Amino acid sequence: MKKIDGWVTAPQGFLAAGVKAGIKASGNHDVAVIYSTVPAATGAVFTQNKMCAAPVLVSREVAQEAVAQAIIVNSGCANACTGEQGLLDAREMQAFAADLLGIEPQNVYVCSTGVIGHFLPMDKIKNGLADAVDVMDENEGESCAMAIQTTDTFIKRAAYEFEVGGKTSRIAGIAKGAGMIHPNMATMLTFLTTDAAIAPDVLKRAVKAAADKSFNMVVVDGDTSTNDSMIVLANGLAENEIIFSEEHPDYPAFFEALVTCAQDLAKLIARDGEGATKFLEVNVVGAATWKDAKAAAMAIAKSPLVKTAFFGEDPNWGRIVCAAGYSGAVMNADKVNLSIGGVRLVENGMNCNIPLTSLTDIMSEHDITMTIDMAAGNECATVWTCDFSYEYVKINGEYHT
Amino acid sequence: MKKIDGWVTAPQGFLAAGVKAGIKASGNHDVAVIYSTVPAATGAVFTQNKMCAAPVLVSREVAQEAVAQAIIVNSGCANACTGEQGLLDAREMQAFAADLLGIEPQNVYVCSTGVIGHFLPMDKIKNGLADAVDVMDENEGESCAMAIQTTDTFIKRAAYEFEVGGKTSRIAGIAKGAGMIHPNMATMLTFLTTDAAIAPDVLKRAVKAAADKSFNMVVVDGDTSTNDSMIVLANGLAENEIIFSEEHPDYPAFFEALVTCAQDLAKLIARDGEGATKFLEVNVVGAATWKDAKAAAMAIAKSPLVKTAFFGEDPNWGRIVCAAGYSGAVMNADKVNLSIGGVRLVENGMNCNIPLTSLTDIMSEHDITMTIDMAAGNECATVWTCDFSYEYVKINGEYHT
CATH class of the missing domain: 3.10.20.340 (ArgJ beta chain, C-terminal domain)
Known part of the structure; x- marks a missing residue:
């Protein structure tokens, strides 16, 4: 396993983009998309907060599916404490993106981060999604990472190349978060992509176990946000023999890569803790x-x-x-x-x-x-x-x- | 029930004193004694911290007894993280005070608050105890309250007069604490005295219930110290019919007085939280x-x-x-x-x-x-x-x- 210089587009078959949709007052990048050219096995973990945001409710349903193919994200508005309208908005965002990508809504994760208690500006969201899908490619990993940030003082990313079943596979991730977070900005978000082939049920358990060794071991202020999400897509394009159980000989190599990448990102979040000097x-x-x-x-x-x-x-x-x-x-x-x-x-x-x-x-x-x-x-x-x-x-x- | 202006000596039969024994670098009062002229029913609750200090171990034994008659306290040194020697010191402090007071060691509570990880200066402790027992009387309630303080910015006390079984009874308390506390100073300490007559087993349960409605509902920084103690002595000199159960008609009046006094003290601790502006x-x-x-x-x-x-x-x-x-x-x-x-x-x-x-x-x-x-x-x-x-x-x- 070796560390590489890459974004979430480093594994084969992943496209990404981040665009400026005018949601953030700062005018910075605020809508992102991560897309796998083929359906990918998926696993995810979400906030345990009972006041969880609308997009988390929607993404939990996606995580139940065997496969997923895209993650769409906006920053600047958390779509939390927004009631029934918030849920309708999250579903509309999901359906709109699915239509643009030509895939099913239940294969599209939806994430939001930003101010609590405000409705999503749906026109800006839709325009942003259209733009992002339009420009997404293998070279837009950095703009994608920029578009998921709120008060982060630096971009958090990690990428590794590892051998699995005689094939070379890659895993890469980005994260945002620097507190519970900044005034009314909620959330730790992290998205990992890999081209390793792994069965969906094995991946789901692996993601949970990896979260327990990484993101669940980070504290900035002890506050758990309404929007925390960790989502992994594994599209199998590395063509290793599919890892169909934890007993499969290639599972340890995959799990090590997943945990290492997740721990790198988790530590970066602690390093970027609000006001941190240590x-x-x-x-x-x-x-x-x-x-x-x-x-x-x-x-x-x-x-x-x-x-x-x-x-x-x-x-x-x-x-x-x-x-x-x-x-x-x-x-x-x-x-x-x-x-x-x-x-x-x-x-x-x-x-x-x-x-x-x-x-x-x-x-x-x-x-x-x-x-x-x-x-x-x-x-x-x-x-x-x-x-x-x-x-x-x-x-x-x-x-x- | 009415609020009165008094110290722990306000109820009948209680003497107290605080003296300067040279334990605190500041030279302020640092050894205190509270004494009931007759054996008193007692109840107490202590820190749940597994690193609890030596005096807590000793006082827990006293709390098992039906009656107690004195509380001795030093500030400036917590006698915590002091191992076997710390326990021997706490017991020696207890036995020395019992001897001065002419009572049994198992009827003397021992409390310490201050720096963690240092041994008690036993000569100063003993000299202080001898001085305190020498000068204790009904008018030294204030010096007693001063001697239990560490980083507190004001003295915390409360006192009430209430009717119980046709008799007039008083309850009074002092407390210290302003954080987990100040750098290496541990502890919330609170001592309440009353001349109400109540059976020891009923009192023990009442103290626990009162703590759950007062001190256990205060947060400064979420840190639970190694030395937290709440101790109540009820000497019965008000001569009300003894409250022998929670069903006794006078129990509600007693419990209300106990809870009110404890809540007053608990709120004062929150008010004096380190750096508090609200x-x-x-x-x-x-x-x-x-x-x-x-x-x-x-x-x-x-x-x-x-x-x-x-x-x-x-x-x-x-x-x-x-x-x-x-x-x-x-x-x-x-x-x-x-x-x-x-x-x-x-x-x-x-x-x-x-x-x-x-x-x-x-x-x-x-x-x-x-x-x-x-x-x-x-x-x-x-x-x-x-x-x-x-x-x-x-x-x-x-x-x-």
Whole structure:
């Protein structure tokens, strides 16, 4: 497996485009389309938020199908908290795009991201979709990535080439998200394309498992948006023998590529956290269960006290141990160990009393890793997050709806 | 029931004191004692944090007893993450105070609050306890309250007089806490005294129920400390007929007084949240269960996005509805209503489109109430919290351990 320089059009048979449809006040790209020239196996996961947006309701139905062929996206308006009209709009957007592409509506995913509580400007959406379908090709991956962004400060993409069943396959993805997000802008969106051949039911399970190892392990502020979506299309044009089960000899290679690509994108989201000045990797080891490991890592990653401490470059181990303690995870308090940047600060639940000034260099780094051993078992989990800065308060407090 | 101006010595038979023992670098009061001249029924609740501090382990044993007679406290050092030595120190502190007071160690609660990871300075603790027992009387309630504080910006107290079984009884309490708390300072501590007569088993259940309606409904930053403790002593000197069950005719009057006093103290903690510029009351109504109502209210109160929006005086209803949506609580998304300061912003899950400038006055108030109707049942819950400001980041980010 090797990293390559590519967009979602890097795998064979994928076309894409992003256009300026006038939905964003900024005038930037705001309508995107990703299209597979042949029907593709599909898997997807969506927000668990009960106030989920209309496009999520529509896309959940698409995810039930064995195959899908297109993903259409608008940024600038989330189509969330828009009731029955919002649902009608999402379906109209889907049907309109399907017609343009000459495919069935149930094979077209619909995603929206942006301001909550406003109806989609349907004329702009339709004009944008028509333009996007008109110009989509293998060279418009970058404009497509631009059109799914809202407050992101940089474009998030990843692409890999890997061997599967004696064939060369590619997987590529783009993502957007930098908080729950920016004032009334919701959402983490990520779209992955691959030309690997894999059975739809196997892909659906693989996508869920990959999400649990990547996007579900990222915290910016702990808020889960109304529109979060991860969608994968696998069109089989690499012509590898179809991976028909998790026991198939080629499954591990495919899953590794999927997870690696998803983790790259997930980490980029944490790096682009609103106001972030640090990228933090929270490792929990020695947990009784994976669920416990994740709970402890999440509690640490979500703690405003931990996040502000890293912003202040203070190796405040008490807050980290405390957060693990209230996470609900089983821990052997008298045996807990904690390291920051490889330096042991807590051993057997007690202060090692090393001079904290010896961590000045580690704490001044942009990327910092911490590892806590719960001394309760053999399970582990890693969560990626960022610090909490004045800029976060500024972005989220000074903005006015 | 009427509010009175008093300290924990307001109920009959309680003595208290706070002294300067040199534990706090500031030189402020740092050792306190609360003593009942007769054995008192007792109930208490403690932190659920698995990294709970040594004094919590010791006080949990005291709470198992039918009666207790004293509470001793030090501030400046939490005696948390101190291992076996910490436990020995807490027990020594308990035995030393019991000896001074001429009572049994198992009737003496021990509490500590302050820096995590350091051993108690036992000589200073003992000298302080000797001084405090020496000077304790009915007029030292204020010095006692001062000695339990760490980063609090004001003293938190409440006192009520109420009729119970034809007798006049009093209940009074003090509290400390202003975050999980300040850099390495842990803890919410609260101590309530009453001269009402109530059976120990009934009191224990009443304290737990009262905590669920008061301190467990306060959020500053969502961090649960290693030392949180709520302790109640009821010495019976009001000579009302003993309340021997929840069905006793005097139980409602007692419970109302206990809950009111505890809620007053809980709200004061939210008001004193680190860097707080707003006091926020989050009401959830129409929930399927009380647990759901609390989960939704807590999700809203903990959301950094909601908290920064109030700091910015922005009625950002999308963030509030979104937080309720990811809380896990059942909600009828198409029927949800939301008001801020009595102004309806969301109806039937949709934006009411009222001009947000009409909320400028409400949002500029110090105290702001919001109410969300989940449209899923008849249960409700209220959580008190504060906003998230630059000052919070400053307090917690700029401090260095």
